[in-house]
Amino acid sequence: MEKIGTYTFVAEPYLTDFRGKATLPMIGNYLIHAASAHAASRGFGFSDMSEQHTAWVLSRLAVEMQEYPAAGDKIVVNTWIDEVARLFTSRCFELCDEQGNVYGFARSIWAAIDKASRRPTVLDEARLRAYLSDRPCPIDRPGKILAAESESHTDGCLCSPVSYTVKYSDLDINGHLNSIKYIEHLLDLFGKEKFENQDIQRLEIAYQAEGRYGMDLSLYKKEISEDRFALAICHDGKSISRAMVVWK
């Protein structure tokens, strides 16, 4: 079995944003699809994990887009594992068009949890290592993200957060806030005007705790420097996710 998996998607016109471009949540779903399919055909997918009462959990994701696929465009996603540790594995992605022109790259960090205890569990390192690839992924690794919810804003003002309560449509198969929904709700902190004039160059998100049904969330956005925003989703004063968005 090849180390690198290749999956093709179409930016369906009925799924794009108002600009006719693929959205980051859509792209996130392509990445999760590619990761799932790559893992499944190599014996460590959703069902394999389920049989061992474990599940993959996305811990961090960084996506950098040079250009966004437009309505009707084909998107070829290549994915491979570039690092395996005891509790985490790192997976890279390259997104390009049919001619091989690059749309962007992504990096992701995954952990496995025990489905009953929801605690991290050790990975089958030997199995994963068989697929390690040193194919280059020329974007920064996910790093530390500034706290958008802190009170020390550069401009001295504390922006008031947007409130949101977790609903039925937000839940994933594990009964928690879907990884892609975190991104959707955070991007909605930006106005349509911003998207009319600019593209997001880099999105980075860290999943710190699981959002549950009915949870009251506070969504924060703080401009760190021009076109560089720290975002956070908090519950009871503690962040359950932090993100950073850099606009082009």
Next chain:
Amino acid sequence: MEKIGTYTFVAEPYLTDFRGKATLPMIGNYLIHAASAHAASRGFGFSDMSEQHTAWVLSRLAVEMQEYPAAGDKIVVNTWIDEVARLFTSRCFELCDEQGNVYGFARSIWAAIDKASRRPTVLDEARLRAYLSDRPCPIDRPGKILAAESESHTDGCLCSPVSYTVKYSDLDINGHLNSIKYIEHLLDLFGKEKFENQDIQRLEIAYQAEGRYGMDLSLYKKEISEDRFALAICHDGKSISRAMVVWK
């Protein structure tokens, strides 16, 4: 070219709800995908319409599910046109598994609008009629939907609506509230507990006006009789969409 188009989907585990079942918004996307592909390969798809500065607009949708596909299940969607008129066309769907066991059926009514004026435009009846099929679709046509926003509740109480403001992620390629997002926001009026114990047997929705960015919406839910709910999305006191949900 066959009159009936057949398209296969997979209820991807990362897209199902907390029960591990396909959601109605997911199913709605499959139907729109099947409709788009069926139309495109017969010369009246998204691009053909765009060239004539027109676009298809979903006017009504009714979905009846006997059983919901579970995570990993294949879903075969058959779609065909059963009626063509000057301004509207009616399209049916049958959803089944790979063995032909029926999951459910759907009916939809589509209009074409001029992209500039947003007004209805006459259809290319001759082209559409060539694909008319009399394959049976054993569910009721979309009909009149009671007003959930009216004040005369059977139990004498007026439920207070849920407020929602249209955001970036809600917009479709035409810059309006995405048809599937209407459904998502309406279903979120029901609690997780309802979905834990019951399935939706029939969802019917009428799209009356286009939701726009920043619009303040009021979402209403009114129980008409046991497990039969009228729903509505209103703006400025007028409904832009009405729906009905029947629980099994």
